[in-house]
Amino acid sequence: MSWSREKTAWAFVAPCLFVLLSVAAWPLLRTIFLSFTDAQLEHMSGAKFIYWENFKALFSDKDWKQSVYNTLLFAACSVPCETLLGLFVALALHKPFKGRGLLRAAVLVPWAIPTIVSARMWGWMLHDVYGILNELLVRVGILSAPLPWTASPELSFWTIVMVDVWKTTPFMALLLLAGLQSLPQDCFEAALVDGVSKKRIFFRITLPLLRPTLIVTLIFRTLEALRIFDLVYILSNGGPKTMTMSVYARRYLVDYANVGYGSAAAVCLSLIVALITILYINVGRHRILEER
Amino acid sequence: MKHLCRFLFCALAFAFGQAPLLAEAGVILKMTCRAKGQEAELCEAAIKEWARKKKEETGTDVKVEIIKLPQSSSESYAFTQQLLGSQAEDVDIYQVDTTWSVFLAPHVVPLNAHFSPEEMAAHFPVAIQSNTIQGNLVAIPWYADIDVLFYRLDVLEKRRAKPPTTWEELAKTAQMIQDYERRFDGNTRFCGYVFRGKSYEGLMCHVVEWIESFGGNVFSPGSLPQEDRVIEAFTFLSELIPKVSPPGVLNYTEEEVRGVFQLGEAAFAHNWPYMWALAQMSGSPVEGKVGITVLPRGKADRESVSVLGGWGLCVSKYSKHQDLAVDLVRWLTRHEEQKRRAVKASYLPTIVTLYGDPEVLAKNPFFLPISKALSTAIVRPAAFFGRLYPQVSAAVTSIAQSVLSKELTPAEGAKQLIQAVETFKQRAQSSPEDPSAAS
Missing domain, CATH: 3.40.190.10 (Periplasmic binding protein-like II)
Incomplete structure (x- = not known):
């Protein structure tokens, strides 16, 4: 009986596994293979095996180093902002009040708009001559002259962080809200009966109970942040100073049709992401163990 | 389980059976076209006219789908390179920049076999030259561009x-x-x-x-x-x-x-x-x-x-409707159409005689000095x-x-x-x- 049940289970899972293997594992293996060759888009069949040449060239390219640095800095700046703001929004939405359903839906709007569309929209709003943001800030008197939000490398980095925070905070808020709603209510009731202050409740009960959710959302967000592509591609001025790892890999894969070298960059990108994920999970687990 | 299999089978049969039916309804040509300023509208209008004429003359129903190219020409190049480089049959006609000729040469139909020497001689020699690779005309000039x-x-x-x-x-x-x-x-x-x-x-x-x-x-x-x-x-x-x-x-x-x-x-x-x-x-x-x-x-x-820019039209070697595609390319790059584009939207014609056309010059008084710059432009x-x-x-x-x-x-x-x-x-x-x- 149980064997046949297991068989049925496998039969049901098989199509899913097949799809996963063909769309995730196969391309990944092929990318790793290609990264050791000198494949060009047009001469894929004539690719020669060149061992570590692509990687050697990659590690000596200063644009690649710059893009790794940019990506890490971007993740380090945007993820904490998004988590804190998201937590704040989630706590606010957790309290029952009139029109909460409507507000919850409204908060999700930035997340619901496709990034390409919202990035374009921000691009126009941030334009230095006819953008609405400069116009408002100058009129109110915060700025004395319009700023080139997306043109100078330093400023455009922070602009991209800002737009990313605007876009992703709702997502974090939603995940954390789900976490908040699933917390056991008896602890809170007991605390209320004992007359514990609100601040204490938050730091001693809410936050520790929310930790698993927080860690999952953090991992999620960090991974997303490390492969950031669309915002940078649309908002930045296309120079190497604002490139992230994905933009760099795309440039070689697509613009320069250099599939071998581009694949090497893509492989390094996935390795870095994998490494950071492992670190994250281990640190998270370690802390939980320590407390016990 | 049996029911599930039957359902899946029916669904698959339906999905695959549908495809040839759709294709037989009429010929579908696909063409890339830039969307800068008024370009996409101009392109659509001209194609509609051509399809109507085709229907009247031969009775075949041809539908042309326009694929709009990205605004930046670097991105358009990457897009075209991906499609042609993988020998895709999906697109029949490409709008291409003069700087792409080397890449295009092995992937497109040489147009000098389809266009007469007189037809080609009507264009600026430099525009034809920059689109010619080893004696093959890879694209026919559509309009010139010069800063x-x-x-x-x-x-x-x-x-x-x-x-x-x-x-x-x-x-x-x-x-x-x-x-x-x-x-x-x-x-x-x-x-x-x-x-x-x-x-x-x-x-x-x-x-x-x-x-x-x-x-x-x-x-x-x-x-x-x-x-x-x-x-x-x-x-x-x-x-x-x-x-x-x-x-x-x-x-x-x-x-x-x-x-x-x-x-x-x-x-x-x-x-x-x-x-x-x-x-x-x-x-x-x-x-x-x-x-x-x-x-x-x-x-x-x-x-x-001044740098010579400019775009042409080419026909993919992997297209299944090459003759029809060449016909559309001829229609789009002909004298009357280039004139319409010049009068309506100031696109610089590649046909030399249009720079002496009073109607074109009345609308674009700057064409005369520019035609001189065109002849000295560098690639x-x-x-x-x-x-x-x-x-x-x-x-x-x-x-x-x-x-x-x-x-x-x-x-x-x-x-x-x-x-x-x-x-x-x-x-x-x-x-x-x-x-x-x-x-």
Whole structure:
């Protein structure tokens, strides 16, 4: 009986596994293979095996180093902002009040708009001559002259962080809200009966109970942040100073049709992401163990 | 389980059975078309007319689907390269830039087999030449593009200034106008000179024009670069921001340049001629206030240099409806259609006789001086660098951006630029599989 049940289970899972293997594992293996060759888009069949040449060239390219640095800095700046703001929004939405359903839906709007569309929209709003943001800030008197939000490398980095925070905070808020709603209510009731202050409740009960959710959302967000592509591609001025790892890999894969070298960059990108994920999970687990 | 299998089988049979049915309903041609300014509408209108004519003449129902190309030509190139490089049959006709010829050659139908010598001779020789690779015409020219200098008639008149003839004059006049507008007329956003400063092919055209008009000799293959001239050109560039150009210019493509100029916020704009028709359209804030001239020279005793751009149409070798596609290409590039595009939207015809057409000239009085510039325009070194060209272009624009934003001094920039281009020249010559290196 149980064997046949297991068989049925496998039969049901098989199509899913097949799809996963063909769309995730196969391309990944092929990318790793290609990264050791000198494949060009047009001469894929004539690719020669060149061992570590692509990687050697990659590690000596200063644009690649710059893009790794940019990506890490971007993740380090945007993820904490998004988590804190998201937590704040989630706590606010957790309290029952009139029109909460409507507000919850409204908060999700930035997340619901496709990034390409919202990035374009921000691009126009941030334009230095006819953008609405400069116009408002100058009129109110915060700025004395319009700023080139997306043109100078330093400023455009922070602009991209800002737009990313605007876009992703709702997502974090939603995940954390789900976490908040699933917390056991008896602890809170007991605390209320004992007359514990609100601040204490938050730091001693809410936050520790929310930790698993927080860690999952953090991992999620960090991974997303490390492969950031669309915002940078649309908002930045296309120079190497604002490139992230994905933009760099795309440039070689697509613009320069250099599939071998581009694949090497893509492989390094996935390795870095994998490494950071492992670190994250281990640190998270370690802390939980320590407390016990 | 049985039911599930039956259902799946039916669903699959339905899905696969449907495909041939759809295809038999009529021929579907797919074509890429740019969407800058009014381009997509022009293209759609002409294609509709052709489809109607086809239906009347032969009774075949042809549906043409337009795939709009990205605004940046670098992105359009990447897109086209992916499709043709993987030998996709999905698209029959491609709108292509003159700099892509080397890449296109093995993937397209040679059009000299389909067009008569008279038909080809009607076009500018330079336009045909730049689309010809080893005797094969890879694309038939559709329109030419050449950078020009737009200026505001009213603003120049107000300050008693003349259109500049050298880059130095341009910088001086633009700065004077910008200062006056900002200080005395309270027009705080007004800029002197705007151009395409984003790191892409549009900036590459500018860089070639700036450097070669100063006599830098960097981009023509087999010539000796003049470092001091490049330094002169870069000195001019390094003094633009923020005195005459807004810092945001480093993220402008052609449409952002048009946005600023058409809103009346710039005295000079460096851009393609398509901007003329839109800026002069009724309802435009600068309607009737726009002047056009050829690009300034490096020094009074040197020549003005403009880069020849321009787009053509080619037919994919992997298309299943090649004859029909060639027919549509002929229709779109013919005399009447080029005239319609010139009158309606200021696209520069590639057919020489249209520059003597009174109707065209009445609408575009600037065509006459420009046709002269067209005959002396230089081509970008795309054929020489072959598939390395996108990399050359990215390296050059990145250095130019650093000079514009003063991260590099003109001398450092000049040294880096010459070194980068020379390295690529050596690589282009040493790679034997490159068809362009042999020619």
